[in-house]
Amino acid sequence: MVCAATALLISCQPRRWQGDQKIIILGIDGMDPQLLKTFMVEGKMPNFSALAQKGSFRLLTTSIPPQSPVAWSNLITGMNAGGHGIFDFIHRDPKTLQPYFSASRVEPPKHGIHLGNWVIPIGGGSAEQLRQGKAFWETLDDYGVPNMIFRMPSNFPPVKSKGYTLSGMGTPDLRGSYGTFSFYTDDPMTAAGAVEGGQIIPVQVEESQVTAKLIGPDNTFRKGSPPALEPFTVSIDPLEAVAKVTVQDQKFVLREGEWSDWIHIQFQLIPSMGSVKGICRFYLKQVHPRFELYVSPINIDPAHPALPISTPKSYSRELSEEVGEFYTQGISEDTKALSAGVLDDKEYLEQARTVLAEHRQIFDVELPKFHSGVFFFYFSSLDLNSHMFWRLIDPQHPEYDAALAARYGSVLREFYQQIDQVLGEVLQRMDDRSTLLVLSDHGFAPYNRSFNLNTWLLNNGYIILKSEPNLNQNQAFADVDWSRTRAYGLGLNGLYLNLRGREREGIVEAGTASDSLLNEIKEKLLGVRDPQNNQAAITRVDRATEVYQGPYAQQGPDLLVGYNRGYRAGWQTILGNFPADVFEKNTNPWSGDHCMDYTLVPGVLLSNRAIDTPNPALTDIAPTIFAQFGIPQPGGMMGHSVFSPNR
Amino acid sequence: MARPSNPAGFATFNFAANTPLLLLLALSIVIGLLMVVVFRYTSDQKAIGRAKDRLKAHLLAVRLFQDQLPVVMRAYGRILRGTGSYLRLAFAPFLIALLPITFLIVHLDRYFGWMPLHPAQTFLIEARVADPATLNDAALQLPPQLSSSAPAVHLPKDNEVVWRVVAEREGRYGVHIAAAGQTVSKQVVVSAGLARISPVRLRGNFWERVFISGEPALADNSPVQSIAIGYPPRVIAFAGMEWNWIVLFFVVSLIAGFIFKSVLGIQV
Numbered sequence: 022m023v024c025a026a027t028a029l030l031i032s033c034q035p036r037r038w039q040g041d042q043k044i045i046i047l048g049i050d051g052m053d054p055q056l057l058k059t060f061m062v063e064g065k066m067p068n069f070s071a072l073a074q075k076g077s078f079r080l081l082t083t084s085i086p087p088q089s090p091v092a093w094s095n096l097i098t099g100m101n102a103g104g105h106g107i108f109d110f111i112h113r114d115p116k117t118l119q120p121y122f123s124a125s126r127v128e129p130p131k132h133g134i135h136l137g138n139w140v141i142p143i144g145g146g147s148a149e150q151l152r153q154g155k156a157f158w159e160t161l162d163d164y165g166v167p168n169m170i171f172r173m174p175s176n177f178p179p180v181k182s183k184g185y186t187l188s189g190m191g192t193p194d195l196r197g198s199y200g201t202f203s204f205y206t207d208d209p210m211t212a213a214g215a216v217e218g219g220q221i222i223p224v225q226v227e228e229s230q231v232t233a234k235l236i237g238p239d240n241t242f243r244k245g246s247p248p249a250l251e252p253f254t255v256s257i258d259p260l261e262a263v264a265k266v267t268v269q270d271q272k273f274v275l276r277e278g279e280w281s282d283w284i285h286i287q288f289q290l291i292p293s294m295g296s297v298k299g300i301c302r303f304y305l306k307q308v309h310p311r312f313e314l315y316v317s318p319i320n321i322d323p324a325h326p327a328l329p330i331s332t333p334k335s336y337s338r339e340l341s342e343e344v345g346e347f348y349t350q351g352i353s354e355d356t357k358a359l360s361a362g363v364l365d366d367k368e369y370l371e372q373a374r375t376v377l378a379e380h381r382q383i384f385d386v387e388l389p390k391f392h393s394g395v396f397f398f399y400f401s402s403l404d405l406n407s408h409m410f411w412r413l414i415d416p417q418h419p420e421y422d423a424a425l426a427a428r429y430g431s432v433l434r435e436f437y438q439q440i441d442q443v444l445g446e447v448l449q450r451m452d453d454r455s456t457l458l459v460l461s462d463h464g465f466a467p468y469n470r471s472f473n474l475n476t477w478l479l480n481n482g483y484i485i486l487k488s489e490p491n492l493n494q495n496q497a498f499a500d501v502d503w504s505r506t507r508a509y510g511l512g513l514n515g516l517y518l519n520l521r522g523r524e525r526e527g528i529v530e531a532g533t534a535s536d537s538l539l540n541e542i543k544e545k546l547l548g549v550r551d552p553q554n555n556q557a558a559i560t561r562v563d564r565a566t567e568v569y570q571g572p573y574a575q576q577g578p579d580l581l582v583g584y585n586r587g588y589r590a591g592w593q594t595i596l597g598n599f600p601a602d603v604f605e606k607n608t609n610p611w612s613g614d615h616c617m618d619y620t621l622v623p624g625v626l627l628s629n630r631a632i633d634t635p636n637p638a639l640t641d642i643a644p645t646i647f648a649q650f651g652i653p654q655p656g657g658m659m660g661h662s663v664f665s666p667n668r
Numbered sequence: 669m670a671r672p673s674n675p676a677g678f679a680t681f682n683f684a685a686n687t688p689l690l691l692l693l694a695l696s697i698v699i700g701l702l703m704v705v706v707f708r709y710t711s712d713q714k715a716i717g718r719a720k721d722r723l724k725a726h727l728l729a730v731r732l733f734q735d736q737l738p739v740v741m742r743a744y745g746r747i748l749r750g751t752g753s754y755l756r757l758a759f760a761p762f763l764i765a766l767l768p769i770t771f772l773i774v775h776l777d778r779y780f781g782w783m784p785l786h787p788a789q790t791f792l793i794e795a796r797v798a799d800p801a802t803l804n805d806a807a808l809q810l811p812p813q814l815s816s817s818a819p820a821v822h823l824p825k826d827n828e829v830v831w832r833v834v835a836e837r838e839g840r841y842g843v844h845i846a847a848a849g850q851t852v853s854k855q856v857v858v859s860a861g862l863a864r865i866s867p868v869r870l871r872g873n874f875w876e877r878v879f880i881s882g883e884p885a886l887a888d889n890s891p892v893q894s895i896a897i898g899y900p901p902r903v904i905a906f907a908g909m910e911w912n913w914i915v916l917f918f919v920v921s922l923i924a925g926f927i928f929k930s931v932l933g934i935q936v
Contacts, residue, residue, distance in 0.1 A: 228825045229823070229824065229825065256821065256823045257821075258819070258820070258822050258823075259824065260822075261819040261820070261821070262819075263818055263819045263821050264821060265792075265821045265823065270901070272794075272898060273790075273792070274792060274818050274821055274830055274831075274832040276818050279818075
């Protein structure tokens with residue numbers, strides 16, 4: 022009996038891995054196979070060329086749809102969106118039809134006791150990760166395999182882990198947004214107010230001094246939760262283009278066109294009793310004749326994180342003590358400031374280079390500490406800079422500017438080369454116990470023309486409005502007559518039926534009616550031609566029931582719209598608005614994209630070992646890791662190891 | 669674990685980086701000891717013992733005779749009087765200790781209050797002038813190891829000129845400011861260790877100089893009223909919290925004092 026009980030006890034214990042094997046994974050968001058091959062042929066990527074020559078180089082099948090939160094969730098869980106529940110950057114609540122960010126949710130305390138202008142919250146607020154499914158490093162923890170996971174997207178707040186993890190894309194700024202910059206100016210020609218991803222704030226220069234306020238998180242201790250504000254002063258030299266900035270107990274001098282270091286800000290929520298700490302950077306864009314000052318989104322201070330951004334919780338502080346402050350916001354490159362014209366190409370590029378420099382610094386500090394198990398490090402630079410600078414490498418793009426291209430046309434190559442240098446550092450550390458995987462979640466393509474799906478649905482009678490569409494309306498699906506609307510678009514690739522029993526005012530019956538409606542819309546969408554060039558705007562439409570498996574498969578869109586190369590859903594339609602035209606020229610600096618037909622934008626997979634799978638996919642990565650450590654593949658995972666079991 | 673795990677945190681404790689903390693803890697403990705010893709020899713220990721015994725007796729009376737209101741009220745009155753007597757007995761030794769402690773804190777603040785600059789760190793030199801007319805004439809003269817990294821910012825509203833400076837390497841340097849035909853100087857400390865720091869040099873302002881400056885006063889006829897260096901204030905990490913050194917000093921020396929008082933049998 023004792024022997025049997027002991028045997029049972031031992032068999033129930035997770036296997037403790039005791040080896041010196043290691044897997045290093047470089048996750049490079051948006052590395053495009055075509056660009057990579059071009060730069061390799063040009064001899065600009067010697068380390069990638071060496072790796073491809075000695076090991077393997079494959080296209081990596083991306084997710085459906087090919088959006089980063091979906092793709093990285095595929096990698097994390099080894100399942101598609103039906104298994105992890107992330108279908109798009111943007112989801113909707115079927116009961117309110119209001120959009121929300123898909124990967125995480127930060128909420129203030131729900132209840133409070135009101136005392137005059139003050140509110141005593143009952144219970145705390147919450148930061149909730151919305152991705153479902155078990156992360157591969159949680160399984161590694163179960164088997165005692167050490168792991169270090171840096172800046173993994175769709176991992177905020179980070180899942181409990183025995184390893185060292187730092188959250189990545191999806192981590193909000195201190196205001197709970199995906200990044201809100203502030204721009205202070207006395208230029209009367211600049212319209213004040215909210216712009217996408219930022220706030221334009223008018224100021225007055227009086228006696229060579231500007232007094233303004235930094236905008237912090239909503240103060241839930243105050244009635245109405247107004248934002249916490251902290252004053253700062255900019256004292257301007259009357260003649261020279263230089264100024265002194267005073268914020269709290271910090272003073273610094275900036276020349277025109279200069280960025281500050283990270284500045285620590287403490288937002289008082291209850292005077293002398295409660296505060297939260299953040300960090301931000303100032304950029305003095307202009308001093309004379311107009312005053313223009315950019316302040317980055319207030320990032321969570323890694324030394325005093327107001328929200329959980331690492332495991333263990335103290336790790337972000339330890340890291341900041343080692344490397345200094347760094348961007349904690351998930352999408353660190355301020356693409357919105359460039360799109361809004363607040364930063365120009367040169368200024369944005371400086372900021373984007375700083376982001377990569379910080380990532381490389383963290384990488385350089387942490388890689389030598391890795392000795393066995395799994396090391397994953399995520400780089401965002403190729404993705405975000407391909408989004409912003411595609412217009413300068415593609416003469417066909419509507420925003421191509423030959424003069425700008427002459428100055429910044431090599432920027433993407435420069436970022437690729439920096440990633441090649443990172444790979445070079447890794448290759449120097451490889452030994453016969455090491456497996457290296459270098460992969461991207463998707464490739465890239467031009468974004469020349471917008472397709473406004475909701476306008477198309479409106480024009481084709483699938484959406485009925487109560488009144489004429491209001492082009493200035495920012496409310497999602499304002500004036501939609503849901504009692505007569507059969508389908509609507511939301512997110513970058515999603516099309517939903519207004520299904521009875523699911524949507525608040527659903528009218529389409531599930532079953533034959535919904536099937537035939539989906540087939541009808543699919544056929545029509547595949548037949549859409551761009552009147553400008555007669556090209557097909559949409560090359561693929563997938564039924565969710567055919568591409569998703571898993572417990573959450575019913576929660577996503579009903580159709581996945583796959584746009585042709587050069588096309589993407591327009592900015593307004595993705596949030597449930599109705600621009601006037603179905604097709605629009607893309608004049609935004611955001612000029613490259615990948616949210617399209619997934620077969621057109623595969624990622625890359627390189628390894629120092631022979632990859633046997635002819636068409637590896639993102640969902641194969643977690644099974645590959647488990648196979649390397651002899652861990653049984655958990656149920657529900659779709660993929661298989663990309664390596665032959667005999668090798 | 670791949671990364672060295674170290675629950676106790678001892679093996680990787682960086683003694684060099686934590687020199688200020690270790691020194692401060694040691695000083696606080698020694699001063700806690702000295703305080704109780706000074707108290708022992710400057711106070712009437714027997715009288716303090718009697719005062720405390722009486723207080724204990726009155727407190728006991730409050731507990732024992734809870735149901736007899738007149739007794740309880742009388743006991744409270746005696747507790748108040750006893751407390752006054754006790755404070756009177758403790759006041760003289762406290763005064764005797766106060767002066768050297770204040771002197772000590774002022775001097776320790778030169779070391780613990782601010783951190784020296786480190787090489788490559790930019791910092792500000794702020795000069796306030798007496799006469800606004802001299803604002804534009806004020807010029808900064810730097811030794812070769814320091815260099816200016818931005819044009820001077822002239823702030824007429826505050827009668828102030830600000831320079832941004834960066835140091836190449838460690839050392840104690842003198843920077844000079846020329847204005848209205850005179851030149852004044854200010855010390856700048858660039859060091860990785862613990863160093864005596866004077867964040868400001870002042871004209872007049874005797875008490876401010878005593879408590880903050882630590883440098884000779886500027887001449888009464890100096891065109892420059894003050895020169896400040898932007899040293900970062902020191903924050904000491906201890907027990908999972910960040911402390912101002914004076915708060916940590918008082919907390920540790922009080923705890924040490926209470927421990928030594930018990931060990932040495934001193935009535936406080």
